[in-house]
Amino acid sequence: MFDLSGKTALVTGATGGIGGEIAKTLHARGASVALSGTRKEKLDVLVEELGERAFAVPCNLSDAEETSALVGKAEEALGAGLDILVANAGITRDGLLMRMKEEDFETVLNVNLQSYFRLAKSCMRGMMKRKSGRIIGITSIVGVTGNPGQTNYAASKAGMIGFSKSLAQEVASRNITVNCVAPGFIASPMTDELNEAQKTHILSSIPAGKLGEGADIAAAVAYLASNEAGYMTGQTLHVNGGMAML
Amino acid sequence: MADVIERVKKIVVERLEVEADKVVEAATFQEDLGADSLDLVELVMAFEEEFAIEIPDEVQEQINSVGDAVKFITERV
Numbered sequence A: 001m002f003d004l005s006g007k008t009a010l011v012t013g014a015t016g017g018i019g020g021e022i023a024k025t026l027h028a029r030g031a032s033v034a035l036s037g038t039r040k041e042k043l044d045v046l047v048e049e050l051g052e053r054a055f056a057v058p059c060n061l062s063d064a065e066e067t068s069a070l071v072g073k074a075e076e077a078l079g080a081g082l083d084i085l086v087a088n089a090g091i092t093r094d095g096l097l098m099r100m101k102e103e104d105f106e107t108v109l110n111v112n113l114q115s116y117f118r119l120a121k122s123c124m125r126g127m128m129k130r131k132s133g134r135i136i137g138i139t140s141i142v143g144v145t146g147n148p149g150q151t152n153y154a155a156s157k158a159g160m161i162g163f164s165k166s167l168a169q170e171v172a173s174r175n176i177t178v179n180c181v182a183p184g185f186i187a188s189p190m191t192d193e194l195n196e197a198q199k200t201h202i203l204s205s206i207p208a209g210k211l212g213e214g215a216d217i218a219a220a221v222a223y224l225a226s227n228e229a230g231y232m233t234g235q236t237l238h239v240n241g242g243m244a245m246l
Numbered sequence B: 001m002a003d004v005i006e007r008v009k010k011i012v013v014e015r016l017e018v019e020a021d022k023v024v025e026a027a028t029f030q031e032d033l034g035a036d037s038l039d040l041v042e043l044v045m046a047f048e049e050e051f052a053i054e055i056p057d058e059v060q061e062q063i064n065s066v067g068d069a070v071k072f073i074t075e076r077v
């Protein structure tokens, strides 16, 4: 089950905690993977680690042209059309709305949401022709529940969900599925820095009593990417230890 | 011109899975040949590839019938 042999995937934000795990998991299940991020050295290390079937395709997703060209670049590196897009890169610029600058809002929307539009759009032609494809957006629990201090981030993540549902309806008849995975609290370099009191507070809101791991998210992505998930589209898989049951 | 008509018809028959004799120049893709909006996008993509031309979005909106497609393509190739 969930075998990805012979498939190709592009993972953005592969230099990050969750994206790295997604890349490893898809690769381990047999996919050829194109890894993207802005940190070239980090990408090269990852590619080295994975060995064959892995390629680095650096890209700054805040640049519209570069982003629109990324899928083509990935296909060139992979030597085949793209089967699986995982739009995982994301940023935060937190602050209360009263103090939020226009630029903080725009930057987050651009990197998180508009890049998703650009990447998905540039996959369409090939996926329509091949009558198959998997588009997977990594959104966030916050896109559904909201979170003070994250109006920009929550808007971008909710936007990804609405976008995915709409596109899912447009292309379902062509065997292209579009889904999201919404992580809750996932252990990362950022959460490592929280102090004990902060950690206790966070954990009290998670029935599972622990933070999630990148691998928990990667498993959901591997499922959505697989042939077995062909009848699943327009959905958001919430992977959050029961933090919110939606 | 005759060649363009034949190539267009062939693509339409294949893509829309319709009988060849229904694909006359007056036939509209959506009403007469049962295409949905996504089929139209795919048809235009197929024309672009077959004839190595670019069909801009504004033009796509005006291509409603087989004849429209033939006319536009003939002007370009």
Ligand SMILES: NC(=O)c1ccc[n+]([C@@H]2O[C@H](COP(=O)([O-])OP(=O)(O)OC[C@H]3O[C@@H](n4cnc5c(N)ncnc54)[C@H](OP(=O)(O)O)[C@@H]3O)[C@@H](O)[C@H]2O)c1
Pocket (backbone or CB within 6 Å): A012, A013, A014, A015, A016, A017, A018, A019, A036, A037, A038, A039, A040, A042, A059, A060, A061, A062, A088, A089, A090, A091, A111, A138, A139, A140, A141, A182, A183, A184, A185, A186, A187, A188
């Ligand atoms: N960690 C959590 O608890 C959590 C919870 C919910 C949702 N999420 C979502 O999960 C995704 C991954 O999060 P993470 O925790 O792995 O974050 P992370 O470690 O900070 O990784 C973020 C990734 O995004 C990439 N990125 C940022 N700006 C970019 C840009 N302008 N161009 C290209 N790439 C860019 C980074 O690449 P470079 O560093 O190479 O630029 C990095 O690989 C994000 O979409 C995040 O919103 C995370």
